[in-house]
Every structure is written in C-alpha cells, then in structure tokens.
Amino acid sequence: xxxxxxxxxxxxxWFKATFSDHGGGCVEVAFGKNxxxxxxxxxPMGPTLRFSAAExxxxxxxxxxxxxxxx
Numbered sequence: 001x002x003x004x005x006x007x008x009x010x011x012x013x014w015f016k017a018t019f020s021d022h023g024g025g026c027v028e029v030a031f032g033k034n035x036x037x038x039x040x041x042x043x044p045m046g047p048t049l050r051f052s053a054a055e056x057x058x059x060x061x062x063x064x065x066x067x068x069x070x071x
C-alpha cells in the first residue's frame with residue numbers, strides 16, 4: 001500500500017466481531033464521518049474497501065433480510 005493510502009486510514013479505529021476470536025477468516029470495520037472501511041484482519045496494510053454510509057446500510061439490510069444466505 002502506498003503512503004497516501006496508508007495515511008488515509010491512519011486515524012481509523014478498526015474493530016472486528018468478538019465471534020471472530022474463534023478463528024477463521026475475519027474482516028475489520030472502521031467508521032468515519034461519511035464512510036465505512038472494511039479490510040482483512042490478517043493483512044491490515046493490504047487493500048481496504050471504502051463504502052458510503054448509504055451503501056453500508058443497504059448491505060446490512062440485505063444481511064438482516066437473509067439475502068446472502070448460502071442455504
């Protein structure tokens with residue numbers, strides 16, 4: 001990741017779900033004033049996805065509605 005990208009996320013407070021302590025693949029999330037960042041917890045210096053608050057809320061609505069259930 002280049003220096004400009006690293007600085008963009010420098011003040012972000014990243015967290016992951018407590019369930020993720022049980023192993024497996026995990027993501028971390030950080031909330032800004034008008035954005036939500038998502039990254040791989042095993043590669044914090046790797047790529048980060050950035051979503052608007054509206055995009056994040058639409059995603060969560062789909063999760064709660066079961067739109068992404070695999071079964």
